[in-house]
Amino acid sequence: MMQFKLFLQHLWKRNYTWDQSISEEDEKTWKCLIKEWSTNVKELPRCVIHPSEQMQFHVFTDTSSLAYSAAIYVRNYGIQGVKTSLIFAKSRIAPIKGITIPRLELLAIIVGVRAAHFVINQLNLEKVPVTLWSDSKCALHWIHNCSRLLPKFIQNRVEEIRKAKFLFRYIPSKYNPVDIATKGLSSAKLGNYETWWNGPSCKWSRLLRTTAWALKFINSITKGKLSWLHSLSDLQIMPNLPKTRIERTRTFENIGLDYLGPLSIKNETGIVKRWVALFTCFTTRAIHLKLPISKTYVNFEDYVIIRPIDFILPNASLVSQIPYDNDEEEYHLHRLSTKEKFVRYWSNTLKTLDTFWEIWKREYLTSLRERIQREHNSPKGAEVRRPYENEIVLVNEPEIPRGMWKLARIKEIKRGRNGEARNAIIEMPHGKLLSRPINVLYPLEINDNLDNQPPISEESIQEVG
Incomplete structure (x- = not known):
């Protein structure tokens, strides 16, 4: 027609x-x-629905510049095999007023959804699953897109489509049987076109092969689990805090030192390189930055502390307000001029320091003691095997591909106070000895994978049986 x-x-x-x-x-x-x-006369069997067999409805839609169509096929799974038959088709011509192809594809899906509801209601097969296939990725994206920013024409039709609890899938145009219905094929040619009457048989066999290959792949990776690349360590247990981290000491009495740089700075002579010495207080976690001229210990003899404000206002006095929860008189830091003010300032400073230490011991140390997690959350992400001396391993180098990682031999295992292996002395191919954490060392797993597996007991075999 x-x-x-x-x-x-x-x-x-x-x-x-x-x-x-x-x-x-x-x-x-x-x-x-x-x-x-x-x-042109075409005879079709009237009995295509077999309630005793498993059924599926598949709706195919397509569009051209001339028309848009939809066809419904019923697929029966029975003892004699799988049979697909055409049970309903609907086509409409494109409006005389021009409309884009993606919008016509959306109209074709609307026709397919309405036709599917009609067939389901007429046959009383509400529980039969329905899958709608379209070769328009644009229209399918509109359907799956949850945004409300679509044009009104598209939004109204997408809302109607989403009300149908169907599965919306993509199919290439060469497998779409409705493609010929939108091009005005003659009735003589249409009568001999088996794909139109029986559906795209090649698609089903391809889907079956794809499913079989996917299941085979899952089975293969399960068997090859032993060849996965694992680290030599499980989740490291956090050691106890050092004594310098929990004792009450003066600020910057115990520090950690690190260098930052070099940074390129432009001055009147050109571009020069500068380093930054970063001091971290072990107790208060305070940070102090210093600009050394070079990376030698001689530069640490200068004890003049430079603050950021000193670059704008040298020797400035910063005034800050300290809030208190009690009903004491409001206190402000200011320049001292009398003995009474000095004593008052000193006593308030000690009180503030004591308050800070109480808060620090109650909150900061408590948070550091909460080391509950001892293993990985995922059991498959942990490896319980331990490294041993003279073992050949791969050294993780993030900046290069894994296939180019270097081989090394473990010469010595360094252990912490709790007996856990943390570092290893490794020998590189050129003979140089390096110290590396064991979580960046990966075993080759070429000989001892099967030997290290625990034996299977007869009780476990009986339980499985």
């Missing part, structure tokens, strides 16, 4: 009046259509 609909639209475009005769060319086209229609 598509050619008749297109011919009728053609007559509308010619603006014929109700009593005006059509042209000879249009009359000849009409007679050819009638002749092909009268000589």
